[in-house]
Amino acid sequence: MTETFTITTEQGRIDxxxxxxxxxxTRSxxxxxLQEGLVTVNDRLVxxxxxxxxxxVIVVTIPEAQPLKAVAEPIPLDIVYEDDQVIVVNKAQGMVVHPAPGxxxxxxVNGLLYHTDLPGINGVVRPGLVHRIDKDTSGLLMVAKTEKAQLSLSAQLKAKTTIREYLALVHGTFKEDEGTIDAPLGRDPRDRKRQAVVADGRHAVTHFQVLERFAHYTLIKCVLETGRTHQIRVHMAYIHHPVAGDPLYGPKHTLPGNGQFLHAAKLGFVHPTTGKLLTFTVPVPEVFKKTLADLRAGIDKTRNVR
Structure with a gap:
């Protein structure tokens, strides 16, 4: 498969x-x-x-998809919706989305392959996936079952027309009731395992709204305008309100749980064939629910968790 497009204004590094x-x-x-000579600019390798x-004029020659390395496994899945084009899954906290080193x-993905047939994407082992959420983030994911669905859902993500709303329990209290974080994200130059706000990073925008205030924590709704790696976690840490329980971007002294208290609660998209807007919501996991109940009762179990 070959992609060709012409740049009308200067836009920076080719990757x-x-x-x-x-x-x-993905950038990688x-x-x-680029290293394999599959990208040319004006008929020249760069x-x-x-x-x-x-x-x-940029020409990208996408290699044929390699045989899928992931194997089908009978893993229980919480399927919220399914038809012949798409699946909507409520991913459990602690579940990795796709195979990777470690x-x-x-x-x-292993569970989905056991459940149904999925298309490959650009030769990588992420069949049917057009977006992802972190291992310890719970909630809704949309999965394409056909190439047509894959192209449609990817285009909607690119056009920023999908609905993606998260619930997050974060450290500290807010004076404001809502706000927007517009800060570019990229690899942390000091730690390649982390993301950070960096001057030459990718455009990233997160909108937030305060839902409930506690003595030392706040429950907020986050709406993604873009979908960068660890976006909500990094943006909230950037404004000094890290997500509670976050082992990578938050403090050690925090609420105990199964990782960060972050949940993809609402998802919406236009169906690839019917054109109908579909929206789905799922409640937070039990540990999240119990922690909120404790905070409402004035019980704060904050401690060193690592």
Missing amino acids: KVITAHEPTH QVQKW KANYKVESGD HPDGTL
């Missing part, structure tokens, strides 16, 4: 330009294609640090 043009391609994936200029099996 960033390509991923901005097609969000289903594009950089690999490196990942090439600065795209107005009028450049997590070759037991993932959502």
Whole structure:
């Protein structure tokens, strides 16, 4: 498969330009294609640090999908909705979405492959997935069952027309009732396992609304305008309200649980074939529910959790 597009205004590094043009391609994936000579600009091979200029014609040759390495496993799944085009899953907290080094099996993808047939995406082992949520984040994911559905859902994500609302329990109290965090995200130059707000990062916007205030914590709703890696977790830490229980971006002295108190509570998208808007909501996991009940009763179990 070949993609060709012309740049009308200068947009920076070519790897960033390509991923901005097609969000289903990851930066690391594009950089690999650049190294393999699968990307040209004006019929010339370029490196990942090439600065795209107005009028450049970029051609990306996407390699054929490799045989899927993930194996089907009979893993129980909480399927909220399914038809011949899409599946909506309520992912359990603690479940990895797709196979990766250190997590070759037991993932959502392994369970989905046992449940149904899924299309591959750009040759990587993320069949049917057009977005993801972190291992210790619970909640709703949409999964494509056909190539048509995959293209439609990916296009909706790119156009920012999907509905993605999260519930987060965060440290501290807010004077304001709502706000917007507009801060670019990229790899933390001091720790490659983390994301951070960086000047040359990818555009990232999170809207938040206060739902309930407690003595030392706040329950908020977060609405994603973009979908960057760890976006809510990094943005909330950036404004000094890290997500409670977050082992990567939060303090050690926090609420005990199964990782961060972050839940993808609402998901909406236009169905790929019917054109109907579908919306789904799921309640928070039991540990999240119990913690909120404790806070409402004035019980704060904050302690060192690591």
